[in-house]
Amino acid sequence: MPKKLLLEHIDVPSIETFETYRRHGGYASVEKALKTMTPDAVTEEVKKSGLRGRGGAGFPAGLKWSFLDRKSEKPRYLVCNADESEPGTFKDRYLMEKIPHLLIEGMITASYALGAKTSYIYIRGEYMYIVRILERAIEEAYAAGFLGQHILGTPYSLDLYVHPGAGAYICGEETALLESLEGKRGNPRLKPPFPAVAGLYAAPTVVNNVETIAAVVSIVNGGGDEYAKVGLGKSTGTKLISASGHINKPGVYEIELGLPVEEFIFSDEYCGGIWKGRKLKAVVAGGSSVPILPAHLILKTAKGEQRLMTYESLADGGFISGTMLGSGGFIVMDETACIVRNLWTFSRFYHHESCGQCSPCREGTGWMEKVLHRIEHGHGHMHDIDLLVDVAKKIEGNTICPLGDAAAWPVASAIRHFREEFEYHVKYPEKVANPKHFELEPFRSERLELSNA
Amino acid sequence: MRFSEETLALVNKIIRRYPEGKQKSALLPVLHLAQAEFDGWLSPDVMDYVAGLLAIKPIEVYEVATFYSMYNLKPVGKCLIEVCQTGPCWLRGSDDIVHHLESKLGIKVGETTPDGMFTLKTVECLGSCGTAPMLQCGSKFHENLTTDKVDTLLENLKSTNQRTSYMR
Ligand SMILES: Cc1cc2nc3c(=O)[nH]c(=O)nc-3n(C[C@H](O)[C@H](O)[C@H](O)COP(=O)(O)O)c2cc1C
Ligand code: SF4
Ligand code: FES
Numbered sequence: 001m002p003k004k005l006l007l008e009h010i011d012v013p014s015i016e017t018f019e020t021y022r023r024h025g026g027y028a029s030v031e032k033a034l035k036t037m038t039p040d041a042v043t044e045e046v047k048k049s050g051l052r053g054r055g056g057a058g059f060p061a062g063l064k065w066s067f068l069d070r071k072s073e074k075p076r077y078l079v080c081n082a083d084e085s086e087p088g089t090f091k092d093r094y095l096m097e098k099i100p101h102l103l104i105e106g107m108i109t110a111s112y113a114l115g116a117k118t119s120y121i122y123i124r125g126e127y128m129y130i131v132r133i134l135e136r137a138i139e140e141a142y143a144a145g146f147l148g149q150h151i152l153g154t155p156y157s158l159d160l161y162v163h164p165g166a167g168a169y170i171c172g173e174e175t176a177l178l179e180s181l182e183g184k185r186g187n188p189r190l191k192p193p194f195p196a197v198a199g200l201y202a203a204p205t206v207v208n209n210v211e212t213i214a215a216v217v218s219i220v221n222g223g224g225d226e227y228a229k230v231g232l233g234k235s236t237g238t239k240l241i242s243a244s245g246h247i248n249k250p251g252v253y254e255i256e257l258g259l260p261v262e263e264f265i266f267s268d269e270y271c272g273g274i275w276k277g278r279k280l281k282a283v284v285a286g287g288s289s290v291p292i293l294p295a296h297l298i299l300k301t302a303k304g305e306q307r308l309m310t311y312e313s314l315a316d317g318g319f320i321s322g323t324m325l326g327s328g329g330f331i332v333m334d335e336t337a338c339i340v341r342n343l344w345t346f347s348r349f350y351h352h353e354s355c356g357q358c359s360p361c362r363e364g365t366g367w368m369e370k371v372l373h374r375i376e377h378g379h380g381h382m383h384d385i386d387l388l389v390d391v392a393k394k395i396e397g398n399t400i401c402p403l404g405d406a407a408a409w410p411v412a413s414a415i416r417h418f419r420e421e422f423e424y425h426v427k428y429p430e431k432v433a434n435p436k437h438f439e440l441e442p443f444r445s446e447r448l449e450l451s452n453a
Numbered sequence: 454m455r456f457s458e459e460t461l462a463l464v465n466k467i468i469r470r471y472p473e474g475k476q477k478s479a480l481l482p483v484l485h486l487a488q489a490e491f492d493g494w495l496s497p498d499v500m501d502y503v504a505g506l507l508a509i510k511p512i513e514v515y516e517v518a519t520f521y522s523m524y525n526l527k528p529v530g531k532c533l534i535e536v537c538q539t540g541p542c543w544l545r546g547s548d549d550i551v552h553h554l555e556s557k558l559g560i561k562v563g564e565t566t567p568d569g570m571f572t573l574k575t576v577e578c579l580g581s582c583g584t585a586p587m588l589q590c591g592s593k594f595h596e597n598l599t600t601d602k603v604d605t606l607l608e609n610l611k612s613t614n615q616r617t618s619y620m621r
Contacts, residue, residue, distance in 0.1 A: 118472075125485065
């Protein structure tokens, strides 16, 4: 049986209620932390666990917590990032909808460790129905004495609120999120200062992803060392993977880090293989922002080693032949998928979501979208392909926040691995005139290896 | 222009979630309430009213209302239909859903039916890629769509004949 640390009880009927959740061991981490541990001891366990941020960047959670300015006179805040808008990612929604108390429990335990007296869950506005689910769960937790004044009779008090956004991917970037929580436009801030020093209302703040905070529950319950035994090497613990695209069983899967990518795609326990009996062409493994890889490079590294679902293995080969685990948004494409069209939808997305503060991002994302539209619709020129590479290069590293990089990487990697397909679009405008061109006649090239493992 | 007593009480409750003097933090949630209560969009008058409630300048409300995609700055049909069109949904046929809606409703994306009943919009990833293709209508997600499911939804919306809202 694969190890489940987050979703073990997800299928228990009425697990969304406090009573059922509690009956299955819920809120034990709050009792343990508040009654038997100092806040610093909780942080110490999180450090020992090796837990890395699940929002995309993979920054060690315990280390981030230790940066929080504890000498400041100002109140400290914990803000949960539930903005989840990276295309291909839907794991936080699943967790919050099905087992909301796991997030609430994690928020209480983590807030205690950080000394926060008020904490917020910033959730994307489109998830408004989940706002109501969370608020109901929070009410239950207040009623049971796990929130509010003197939790479980201890000196610790905490208020927890849900704050909806209103439609803006950029508010997932932590400083834009804080601006938005202050009632402003979601323009990312220049760093430093980092939120740990000057975050919400210029007070020390930790921002963590939903899944990161939920993982704190099992870390405190079982101890950081036990958590670190799960997973592989520096990729400790389990990870929620959102699997979408051309597979038989799309959905959210909790995997133990270290699982071979091939097993994840083809085993019936997970994605169940490629749909309609077709072959695997490409995968975007960690949400739309990470480099796309063709079938042969997602299953094996350039050195010929089996590719594993870990931060390290997915990154093996750097941006030449590797990718990133990112948010765990695993998008699978079969042999009929058009890489150019898929990329065009991504570029349209980044153009739409750019906040507009930096010229390279604001203008560059627009140019990439336009040029890709042109190529996809059969109006492109050969030099457009290098133009795309050039624009992507000029955005990367030259912006306030990483959205610029996130817009550039998919373009650069798609052209690196699938250049022939872009050239085909330029050479055969009449064939690509039909939007379903590759469904009618899949694209083939010598360099492109397909797989049905 | 004035919120109902019930909504006003809710507004005051929301303001109390934030530290004293930081009532501007309530702006996004309060704009959602305003859009729900005042016909599904934020007119300049509505925005000025919200500015007054939160004791901030009207420009601070305009700045925010124009930044976020869920706020409508023009009137919309009774039922706003938002179809996701990003990669993962496109891979599973969102284009077909958009085309079907366009032909059923007789309008293009971005338009409203002449009877003011439906507005059709395309949006970016709504966190439902595992159940693609999908659309959002009000607060509800309609997933694993087929053209038949879309037809049933349109029939239901017509017979219910109620304004959809993110807040319901
Ligand atoms: C453009 C952009 C969008 C992001 N969106 C999200 C998001 O939706 N959810 C999230 O948890 N982190 C997102 N992040 C990462 C956050 O900035 C931040 O690193 C994260 O919330 C930290 O939490 P973690 O350390 O627990 O992962 C985004 C970053 C960028 C640059
Ligand atoms: S990189 Fe793009 S999204 Fe980020 S701050 Fe600059 S313009 Fe805004
Ligand atoms: S791409 Fe449509 S919900 Fe994610």
